[in-house]
Amino acid sequence: MESIVPQLKEAREASVAVRRLSDRQRADLLINLSARVLANAENIIAENRKDLVLMDDADPKKDRLLLNEKRINELAQSLVEVAGLPDPTGEVFVEKTIQQGLSLKKIAVPLGVVGVIYESRPNVTIDVASLCLRSANACVLKGGKEAQNSNNYLVSLIQESLGEFGVPAAAVTLLPTGREFVGELLTATQYVDIIIPRGSEGLIKFVRQNSLVPTIETGAGVCHTYIEKTGDLDKGAEIVVNAKVSKPSACNALDTVLVDRAVAGEFLPRLKEGFVKWNVEVFADEESYDILQKAAYPYLQHASDDDFGKEFLDFKCSVKVVDDLSDALKQIENYSSRHSEAIISTNEDAIETFLKEVDAASVYANASTRFTDGGVFALGAEIGISTQKLHARGPFALEKLVTEKWIVKGDGQVRW
Numbered sequence: 001m002e003s004i005v006p007q008l009k010e011a012r013e014a015s016v017a018v019r020r021l022s023d024r025q026r027a028d029l030l031i032n033l034s035a036r037v038l039a040n041a042e043n044i045i046a047e048n049r050k051d052l053v054l055m056d057d058a059d060p061k062k063d064r065l066l067l068n069e070k071r072i073n074e075l076a077q078s079l080v081e082v083a084g085l086p087d088p089t090g091e092v093f094v095e096k097t098i099q100q101g102l103s104l105k106k107i108a109v110p111l112g113v114v115g116v117i118y119e120s121r122p123n124v125t126i127d128v129a130s131l132c133l134r135s136a137n138a139c140v141l142k143g144g145k146e147a148q149n150s151n152n153y154l155v156s157l158i159q160e161s162l163g164e165f166g167v168p169a170a171a172v173t174l175l176p177t178g179r180e181f182v183g184e185l186l187t188a189t190q191y192v193d194i195i196i197p198r199g200s201e202g203l204i205k206f207v208r209q210n211s212l213v214p215t216i217e218t219g220a221g222v223c224h225t226y227i228e229k230t231g232d233l234d235k236g237a238e239i240v241v242n243a244k245v246s247k248p249s250a251c252n253a254l255d256t257v258l259v260d261r262a263v264a265g266e267f268l269p270r271l272k273e274g275f276v277k278w279n280v281e282v283f284a285d286e287e288s289y290d291i292l293q294k295a296a297y298p299y300l301q302h303a304s305d306d307d308f309g310k311e312f313l314d315f316k317c318s319v320k321v322v323d324d325l326s327d328a329l330k331q332i333e334n335y336s337s338r339h340s341e342a343i344i345s346t347n348e349d350a351i352e353t354f355l356k357e358v359d360a361a362s363v364y365a366n367a368s369t370r371f372t373d374g375g376v377f378a379l380g381a382e383i384g385i386s387t388q389k390l391h392a393r394g395p396f397a398l399e400k401l402v403t404e405k406w407i408v409k410g411d412g413q414v415r416w
Helices: 005-020 023-039 041-052 069-083 122-134 145-164 179-186 201-210 233-245 261-277 286-294 325-335 348-357
Strands: 092-097 103-110 113-118 138-142 172-174 194-198 223-227 254-260 281-284 300-302 316-322 340-344 362-365 384-386 394-396 402-409
Touching: 005 103, 005 113, 005 138, 005 172, 023 041, 023 069, 023 122, 023 145, 041 069, 041 145, 069 122, 113 122, 113 179, 122 138, 122 145, 122 172, 138 179, 145 172, 179 201, 194 201, 223 233, 223 325, 233 254, 233 261, 233 340, 254 261, 254 325, 261 286, 261 316, 281 286, 286 300, 286 316, 316 325, 325 348, 340 348, 348 362
Parallel strands: 113 138, 113 194, 138 172, 223 254, 223 340, 254 316, 281 300, 281 316, 340 362
Antiparallel strands: 092 103, 103 402, 384 394
16 A cells, blocks of 8 residues: 555545434444444454464563453443443533624534554554544544554454444544554644554654644553552552552553652562562662562562663562652652652641642552543543643543534624
8 A cells, every 4th residue: 555545535534424423323333333342252352363473472562462351341341331421522612692693602523533543452443433433533543563453353343333324434444554654644634633642652752743633642651659658558568569460561550669768668578479479570779679688579670760760561660769758759750751640648738749749640649550541430431541731631532532613603793
């Protein structure tokens, strides 16, 4: 294929058909797709297996690539949940009559064509398509070659459901995986209304620097958990272990533990049992290294400067001893990616200071950062987790896949 412009043009034309569907039709389409996904679970797993065998078992992205029966059931359920969400289009924000007798109304309308670039996550194919269709948008999907077979099959199922509702297949278009087409997508201002990159920091940076189409960044997750001196140390250890090991390839997984010096000697040995079970490699500063070495922690390394501010996406994390809350806040300010940050504390003043001053899309008190997720936040699914501050921040879904339109009605009024 020499150019993806014909595909983008078809997607633009198909977006009109999506907008013409009623709220009920769009919901029914997703319920139809949910049943189709469940009915074809074995075929999905077979296609996914073709992708899995090509990826090294040691690659932390392999877990993101996996589609098993449980995850397919979750995808089908998310389709039903998105179908049951209120239609975000048509919401009236402002309605008034101005002095000249003009009737004004500002309403929510679809963005149009949403472009999403993502890596090795076939679940994103279903999530994005469902949210875009529910909000009356078309979408063009640029998945990674790692998930090519999985994505091709999932999109074929989506397009079968579109056909049953009289919508052109191009309303959900899967673009070729070649990197040479990324530049063409990023400059397709005539056909694509917004670009959303989901993936590595390098991908997101490339899109930000090269896109002429407006973008919503779904940034890398460099997430901290801070153990304040009054925190419940047993609960804190359980939270830290969960945030690190429950799904280390997720962007909301813990990367750095910060612990007050006053409780470091008591707290850090509490991590041993949970971390050893999962062979978590710890990159520790000098003070925490000495404590963990005395506790006979087996997977211990001296931390370098590069180990702070790093998204590990693996059974690895860094640990640093800090003086107090102020020191922890400085560390987070310097190294956070503004994704998700947590404090473990029983001091309400410390908690409120942390929640107020930490600049992140999601901030937690006494809970795991692993909750930062569109499904968990009752959004049905998510397009991604935005770490920027304009248009969308944090897990975002239907409510951010619309823009605004002014409707003006008159009776012959002119303005000189």
